[in-house]
Amino acid sequence: MLNISENSIKDSVDLQEFNSYKLIRQSRIKRLTLWLSLGFILILFLCLFLPWTQNISAKGYVTTRSPEQRPQGIQSVIAGRLEEWYVQEGDFVEKGDTIVFISEVKSEYFDPELLARTTEQINAKSQSIDSYSEKESALVNQYIALQGALKLKQEQNYNKIKQARNKISMDSIDLIVYKNNYEIATNQLSRTKELYDKGLKTLSELQEKENKNQAAKAKVSVQENKLLNQRNELVNLTIEIQSIENDYADKLAKSQSEKQSAVSAKLESVAATSKLRNQYSNYSERQKFYYITAPQSGYITKTLKKGIGETVKEGIDIATIMPSNYKLAVEIYARPQDIPLLSTGETVQLRFDGWPAIVISGWPESSTGVFSGTIVALDKFINENGYYRILISPNIEKKDWPEKLSIGTGVNAFILLKKVPIWYEVWRQLNGFPPDFYTAEKVSTKELKRKAPLKSVK
Incomplete structure (x- = not known):
């Protein structure tokens, strides 16, 4: 059993048949497993204290x-129809290189002579502005002439009034003379009649005095009528002043109205010309958008519209470009x-x-x-x-x-x-x-006292 002798019985004896050997063997295995488990747990526990x-x-x-350095879409500013592509996907393009050419799809821009016809309209409106300017100048001159004529008429009328007043003054003097002559003739007739009654004057002398008295009386009547006529003429001349002013005021107002109409028409022509020039600029700029160009240097990564003849709307991406820098x-x-x-x-x-x-x-x-x-x-x-x-x-x-x-x-x-x-x-x-x-800073008790207490949540 102890393998001291050279004659071993290890091969002839099966130790697994003995229960005691089995118990000793299992005890060793369990002990080793236990130690390994304890060692792993200890290592794991120590690892928990490692810094993390x-x-x-x-x-x-x-x-x-x-x-501006991110991928962006290339868009069409106007609606149009795809006519020709100048790039392929993956091509490198410089800023301003043509990507695609489009044509018009709106009927108001179909005319190939659109810019020429718009230019003709602008020229016609410009000539009308010149005509209205000349008409305005003529009406201004007419207005000045009417003011001069009014002034002349007024001066003429004032001169006639002065003449009428002078005639009235002269006729008044003549009337006084005629009245004095009539009084003298009347006195002479009265004295001649007294002398005739006494037989001192003849009948022919009396009749002569009567004729002179009648003639003096007639001259007084004629002079009174003449003076009355002169006064009436003065009244008429005074009334004629207002008539002249009213007549020329109407003419001046009409001339001023025609002038304002000409100015208004001129301003309308100026506005129409400006609108036409604005349209011409819009048409001219619109034609520049037929060729869609690259906004910056980069690579064409994808074409979103395909084929020829496809219609695109304004503001819709046609292709995408990736900037090179x-x-x-x-x-x-x-x-x-x-x-x-x-x-x-x-x-x-x-x-x-x-x-x-x-x-x-x-x-x-x-x-x-x-x-x-x-x-x-x-x-x-x-x-x-x-x-x-x-x-x-x-x-x-x-x-x-x-x-x-x-x-x-x-x-x-x-x-x-x-x-x-x-x-x-x-x-x-x-x-x-x-x-x-949080940083590891010490907070003083004074600062803690300053803070408001937390409210409990119910």
Whole structure:
């Protein structure tokens, strides 16, 4: 049994037939298993006290920070019909290169001589403006002439009034003379009649005095009528002044009205000319949009419209272009509970799809194949998917990002936070608590007293 002798019975005796041997064998196996289990548990327990770097993981994709460097659609400003393509998918184009040629689909632009006919309309309207300007000048001269004629008529009438007044004055004097002569003739007739009654004068002398008296009386009547006529003429001349003013006021108003009509027609022609010139500019600029060009240098990635003769609407993408020069960035989406822990300037570890990497989020120094970035922007509002968008740019102080990295590549991001023991991190994950972000600063009792007490929630 002890293998002292050279003659061994090991091969002739089956130890498995003895119960005592079986018990000893099982006892050894159980003891070894127990020790191995205890050793594993001890190692696992010790590992729980190893340092672990808390992190926030998020997913996103590669993009660009500048909007003009992102893939964009090439659109048509006007509706049209595809006539000829000048590029293929994958072609590189410079800024201003022609992508496609389109033709008109709207009936108001079908005329091939549209610009020439619009020019003719502009010239016709311009000539009408000149005509109205000449008419306006003629009416202004007419108005000035009418004002001069009115002034002349008024001066003539005033002169006639002066003459009438002078005649009235002269006739009044003559009337006084005739009346005096009539009185003298009457006195002479009376004395001659007395002398005739006494026989001192003859009948012929008496009749002569009577004739003179009648003649003097007739001259007085004639002069009175003449004076009355002169006064009536003065009244008529005075009335004629108002008539002349009314007549010329009507003529002047009519001339002014015609002038204003000419000015109004001229302004309408100016407005119509401006509208036609605006239409001409629109037509001229519209023809420039028949050739759709590349907005910037880049690669034609996809043509969204196909074939020849297809009609496209304005504002609809015809093709997409990827700019040739761009600066990469990463766009990730974080949970709302993680946003308070983040701020611009923090470092982020990135793993790009297609680039082999070994990532240990809690031990970043042991990770390989990862790249570094810096947070440059955080959205202040939540997106439709319930996450907040974060923009990350390359960290120029560390390893450069891959040159072959393309926009749209998937990214896994790890934002490093506080270092804690592994057991604490396991406990936090099981309870769903957010990572630690409080700094270990002592708060004085005075500051605690200043804070308002928390209200209990019922």
